Amino acid sequence: MRLGRITADLKIVVRSYLRNPVALFFSLIFPIILIGLFGLIFSATGNSAVPLTVLNLDHNSPVSVQYLAELNNTTFVKVQVVNWNASGFASQLGRNGDPVGLVIPSGFEASYLAHRPVNVTVYTNLADAASSGEVLGAVQGVSSFFNLHASNGSAIIGITQQHVGSQVYTYIDYLIPGLIGFSILTSPMFSMVDIAASYRKEGIFRELSLTPLTRSEWLTSHILWYVALTFVTAGIMIGAGVELFGAHVTISLGLVPFLIAGPLLFVSLGMLAGSVAKTPESAALIGNIITFPMMFLSGTFFQVSLFPPALQSFAHILPLYYVIDGMDQVMLFANTTRALFDVLGVFAAAIVVFLLAVRFFKWRDE
Amino acid sequence: MATAIEVQNLSKEYGPLRAVDGISFRVRVGEVFAFLGPNGAGKTTTVEILEGLRRATGGSVSVLGLDPWSDAYRLHLRIGVIPQDFRFFEKITPREAVQYYGSLFHTKPDPDELLSRVQLSDKASSRFDTLSGGQKQKLGLALALTNDPETCFLDEPTTGLDPTARRAIWRVIRTLKSEGRTVFLTTHYLEEAEVLADQVAIIHHGRIIAAGTPNEIITAHGRPGRLRFQAPPALAEYLRARLGLTVVSMDSRVDVELREKTDALRVLSAVEASGLPWQNFTTVQDTLEDVFVRLVGEMDDGALKSEADG
Numbered sequence A: 001m002r003l004g005r006i007t008a009d010l011k012i013v014v015r016s017y018l019r020n021p022v023a024l025f026f027s028l029i030f031p032i033i034l035i036g037l038f039g040l041i042f043s044a045t046g047n048s049a050v051p052l053t054v055l056n057l058d059h060n061s062p063v064s065v066q067y068l069a070e071l072n073n074t075t076f077v078k079v080q081v082v083n084w085n086a087s088g089f090a091s092q093l094g095r096n097g098d099p100v101g102l103v104i105p106s107g108f109e110a111s112y113l114a115h116r117p118v119n120v121t122v123y124t125n126l127a128d129a130a131s132s133g134e135v136l137g138a139v140q141g142v143s144s145f146f147n148l149h150a151s152n153g154s155a156i157i158g159i160t161q162q163h164v165g166s167q168v169y170t171y172i173d174y175l176i177p178g179l180i181g182f183s184i185l186t187s188p189m190f191s192m193v194d195i196a197a198s199y200r201k202e203g204i205f206r207e208l209s210l211t212p213l214t215r216s217e218w219l220t221s222h223i224l225w226y227v228a229l230t231f232v233t234a235g236i237m238i239g240a241g242v243e244l245f246g247a248h249v250t251i252s253l254g255l256v257p258f259l260i261a262g263p264l265l266f267v268s269l270g271m272l273a274g275s276v277a278k279t280p281e282s283a284a285l286i287g288n289i290i291t292f293p294m295m296f297l298s299g300t301f302f303q304v305s306l307f308p309p310a311l312q313s314f315a316h317i318l319p320l321y322y323v324i325d326g327m328d329q330v331m332l333f334a335n336t337t338r339a340l341f342d343v344l345g346v347f348a349a350a351i352v353v354f355l356l357a358v359r360f361f362k363w364r365d366e
Numbered sequence B: 001m002a003t004a005i006e007v008q009n010l011s012k013e014y015g016p017l018r019a020v021d022g023i024s025f026r027v028r029v030g031e032v033f034a035f036l037g038p039n040g041a042g043k044t045t046t047v048e049i050l051e052g053l054r055r056a057t058g059g060s061v062s063v064l065g066l067d068p069w070s071d072a073y074r075l076h077l078r079i080g081v082i083p084q085d086f087r088f089f090e091k092i093t094p095r096e097a098v099q100y101y102g103s104l105f106h107t108k109p110d111p112d113e114l115l116s117r118v119q120l121s122d123k124a125s126s127r128f129d130t131l132s133g134g135q136k137q138k139l140g141l142a143l144a145l146t147n148d149p150e151t152c153f154l155d156e157p158t159t160g161l162d163p164t165a166r167r168a169i170w171r172v173i174r175t176l177k178s179e180g181r182t183v184f185l186t187t188h189y190l191e192e193a194e195v196l197a198d199q200v201a202i203i204h205h206g207r208i209i210a211a212g213t214p215n216e217i218i219t220a221h222g223r224p225g226r227l228r229f230q231a232p233p234a235l236a237e238y239l240r241a242r243l244g245l246t247v248v249s250m251d252s253r254v255d256v257e258l259r260e261k262t263d264a265l266r267v268l269s270a271v272e273a274s275g276l277p278w279q280n281f282t283t284v285q286d287t288l289e290d291v292f293v294r295l296v297g298e299m300d301d302g303a304l305k306s307e308a309d310g
């Protein structure tokens, strides 16, 4: 490996890329479109009323039902009654990505009718102050109304406020690592499969074989370029997600290993797929067979934890799953140990695939 | 002179097809060697084996003392190649391409000087996919020269070039020769081989059917020289009766074959003595092209023979 030759080849790669409008569109504009599209689809429902998850431990007593109906009437909140386990309510809220919750205690109706003080519990989230504020306001308003109505203004229904974990995750938060993973996969896979097949057909590999450039140098310059592109794409996606949809993601150095290991893996895998194929058509087919399942089942658009168990086990054999899971750990859960485990796995796979690609891809025919 | 290329009993099979069928030849250092043959004769196959791009099925090959297939990396540092149908990165300009090759080979070519040598200066900053076929060929030649090669393999370097561009390439080839480099050239332009080549080999159906200097080949396979008159057929009969030489008459042209130098004088005196009308005489000699067409035609069961005789 010689740095001078890698740099020389990198210049050719970058120039070819920057002079290709389609490629530029896919790396710079497409990420914004993706974030925008998915962000809009999944945030459209929550714009007017804040969804309020309610656990009614008073067994749907008439008073509690009326209380909830009044809350709905405020139009600030949209009540969604669930029947979860009371002890796991807060953590379940967090997992679901619901910003606010309300628990009506058992004996609510009895206390109310007997004019005995009783507290409902509002779970709010520090990170989503706006929703919390609206819900607290609505609950306070409706409670006062009930208090006034029942007992000359003496406080019967009080409010206890509690915080849910440290963070609540919304769809857009999960979407950002997912879509970064999506582009880490698709952009090198599709173009490397194409390059492998078309350069061979056009005799460009034969041409390069007549120079001192080696196959591993050639592959390295492409990996370097896709790493750079990945940083740009990730930056665009995070920026768009935060700016347009107020996503909450942690941006830390922990992301860097994933933005390197991912392209290393998929540039090599694309090259390997393109090299084992005999024709450009079969190369595209092999590329698609590898890419499509990963594109949907690795946690790109949908969280793997919401899949049926069989599909979850399948996801666990897809390398992209570990890229996205690792970025989830870094950007959302601050779980360094699990992120480290993920990134080591991806690097190991990447190195194996890189070596296989260098071995299988040939400059010249027999 | 030292040997640059040595080929012995080389063969190459593509499945059942024997594209190269036991050929042998030698190219000396500093020579221009022209490899001729009709389409599909096996020229490109042979060149690619010499360049280490293809593996021979049988026989032995040595280029600059190296085995091209197993020693390809070292060989490529010392040879320059234009493949037939040269292609390059579409969005890259000739100047960038020369700089790229310069960095890869760790040589420092002056792109403008090199591109002007192959008459491509005006397109130095145009992207490859906007170049014409001939301009692409010229870039191929420029790239073949970036590493200061000892031996150049040029597979049809002038195909598709206009006459002035072709002559510019000829000048480059002559310069290469004057610098002591070896040139292995394939071409379909027999005239080109005649003006440039020290040695010529003609390959047909994978076998060499003639080899030597252009003159040797013409002498060995060409017809004798002829005197040609613009004259009526009566002159042909007159000469035939008196001289004992082969005389052919066609379209008010009379051709007399010369066997010896002195024949020319005898023919001229006889023509003068005949008293028949005649106009401007010329001497006619077979060219390499005539020989090529005849040889190849004869082998293809005489299908092209009548044309060769014309």
Ligand SMILES: Nc1ncnc2c1ncn2[C@@H]1O[C@H](COP(=O)(O)OP(=O)(O)OP(=O)(O)O)[C@@H](O)[C@H]1O
Pocket (backbone or CB within 6 Å): B014, B017, B019, B037, B038, B039, B040, B041, B042, B043, B044, B045, B046, B084
């Ligand atoms: N990769 C290949 N696979 C199978 N057959 C091939 C292959 N390359 C060449 N051939 C066959 O080998 C024979 C020689 O081809 P080659 O390219 O060497 O001819 P050529 O003399 O260079 O012809 P041209 O003047 O048209 O360039 C042809 O019959 C051709 O069809």
Ligand SMILES: [Mg+2]
Pocket (backbone or CB within 6 Å): B043, B044, B045, B084, B155
């Ligand atoms: Mg050819």
